[in-house]
Structure formats: structure tokens, C-alpha cells
């Protein structure tokens with residue numbers, strides 16, 4: 666039996682589309698036990714009435730893909746108990762947390778070493794972009810990239826004065842749909858703008874939080890997604906008009922803001938979002954046997 670605790674994540678952080686991400690201290694816990702035969706999936710909390718409980722469940726899919734990647738036979742029986750806290754389809758990396766949990770659980774049950782670089786490669790192949798699975802696996806603020814051999818990532822910082830605040834709406838928004846809203850190409854000026862802001866964001870998050878406002882500007886994805894999530898765009902614009910570094914969290918529809926102190930909650934009167942002050946998770950997914 667193995668238990669994986671996998672954190673929520675906020676990807677992109679404004680200009681770092683598909684590259685930058687931050688782990689947050691809100692975790693899904695998954696316990697997996699080997700059985701002689703059959704598959705059972707018990708889900709408590711987020712998504713309990715919505716996610717499948719057969720072999721199409723995302724954690725089970727990630728486990729099977731990992732056993733196959735290791736060349737290890739799939740077990741004849743599995744029992745999963747999932748305690749879910751990360752809201753689904755809100756831009757907080759619930760699918761990445763599920764994939765990471767499945768990859769780490771399968772590696773542990775197969776007797777493979779806890780090799781996060783290997784786990785990242787497999788998790789990214791399943792998720793399709795590395796910016797959530799990287800912080801979920803490594804913790805902290807991560808920069809991820811995908812060379813020919815598969816995804817890689819480094820984790821750094823962030824500066825202790827980086828205080829994330831998440832604003833979560835009731836409505837959902839699937840990442841797949843938000844990605845479909847993006848154009849096939851962008852103007853060179855916008856690409857160059859984001860390259861500069863992404864570089865500045867690394868400096869701001871690690872050494873100079875006072876630069877976060879300029880560093881979180883984006884021209885690659887948020888504008889194209891605004892029509893599909895107008896309430897999100899309105900909250901980001903309102904917060905930024907008051908000098909708060911605010912961005913779309915992942916593909917949305919949640920909003921991430923950086924506040925000067927963890928107890929400072931910006932006034933969001935008139936916006937139908939719940940405020941969640943979350944600390945940075947500095948360790949990444951945890952495994953307990």
C-alpha cells in the first residue's frame with residue numbers, strides 16, 4: 666500500500682506560458698493498495714459524483730501508463746481511495762495532481778526509485794504540457810522545458826515575500842477548451858514582449874517581489890482566453906487597475922494574485938469568486954508507505 670499527497674499548482678504565472686509554475690499547499694491524497702483481482706475506486710470530496718470509477722479514472726490511467734513505461738506487469742487488482750481537495754477544472758492543476766499521484770504510486774508499487782526526473786518525463790507525456798506537473802513533483806517555483814528526450818524542470822525559490830492568493834469561481838473551465846482558443850501563431854512583438862517578461866518574472870519571484878506587477882504581464886494567452894471567461898478577465902483587470910499583480914491561474918478560470926502579506930486580501934466586491942490564501946508548497950508530492 667502507498668499514499669501519495671499531490672499539491673495543487675498554478676501554471677503560466679502570466680507570461681510563462683507552458684513553462685513556469687508554482688506549487689500550492691492544497692493537496693489531494695490518494696492511497697493505493699494491491700488486491701488479488703479487480704479494480705475499486707473510492708472518491709471523497711471534489712469530483713466525487715463526476716469522475717469515473719473504472720479503468721478510465723485519470724489516476725488509474727496514469728498508473729497503467731507508468732507500469733507500461735517501466736516494463737512492469739500491471740497488477741491484477743488495485744484499490745484506490747482518493748481524498749480530493751483541489752477543485753476540478755478551475756486552473757489549479759487538478760489533472761496534473763491526479764497524473765502525478767498515479768505515476769508516483771505506480772513507481773512505488775513497482776519498486777522503482779523515487780526519481781522525480783523520470784516521473785516528470787512520464788507525467789508530462791500524459792498531461793501534454795509540463796508547467797503543472799513540474800511544480801507538483803518538485804515543489805516551489807519551477808521552470809520547465811521539453812527537449813528531445815522528454816520534459817525537464819528546475820525548482821527555485823520563491824522569495825519568502827511571495828504570497829499567493831487564489832480567487833476561485835463556481836463555474837468550471839476545461840483546459841482543453843481554453844487551449845483551443847489560442848491562435849496557431851502570434852505577432853513577433855508579442856513573443857518578444859513575453860520573453861522579456863518571463864525572464865523578469867524569474868528575477869521577481871526569486872529576488873525582487875516589488876517587480877511582480879510588470880513581470881506578470883502577458884500577451885500570449887490571457888487576451889485570447891478572455892472571451893471564454895469574461896468574469897476572470899474582469900477580475901484580473903480590476904485587480905491590476907489597483908496595482909495588484911494578478912493573472913489567470915493556469916488556463917483559468919481561477920485568478921492568481923501576489924499580495925504583500927498573506928493576511929492582505931484584496932477587495933473583490935462585485936466579483937463572484939471565493940478568496941483562498943494559499944502558501945507555497947516547497948516540497949512537492951509526498952510518498953508514504
Ligand SMILES: Nc1ncnc2c1ncn2[C@@H]1O[C@H](COP(=O)(O)OP(=O)(O)O)[C@@H](O)[C@H]1O
Nearest residue numbers: 716723753754755756757758759760763839840
Ligand atoms: N483527482 C482526479 N481524479 C480523476 N480525474 C480527475 C482528477 N482531477 C482532475 N481530473 C480530471 O481532469 C479534469 C480537469 O482537468 P483540466 O481541465 O486540465 O483542469 P485543471 O486545471 O483542474 O487541471 C476533470 O474534469 C477530471 O476529468
Ligand SMILES: N[C@@H](CCOP(=O)(O)O)C(=O)O
Nearest residue numbers: 676683756757758840915916
Ligand atoms: N500552460 C497550460 C496550463 C494549464 O493549467 P491548468 O491548471 O488550467 O490545467 C495552459 O495555459 O493551457
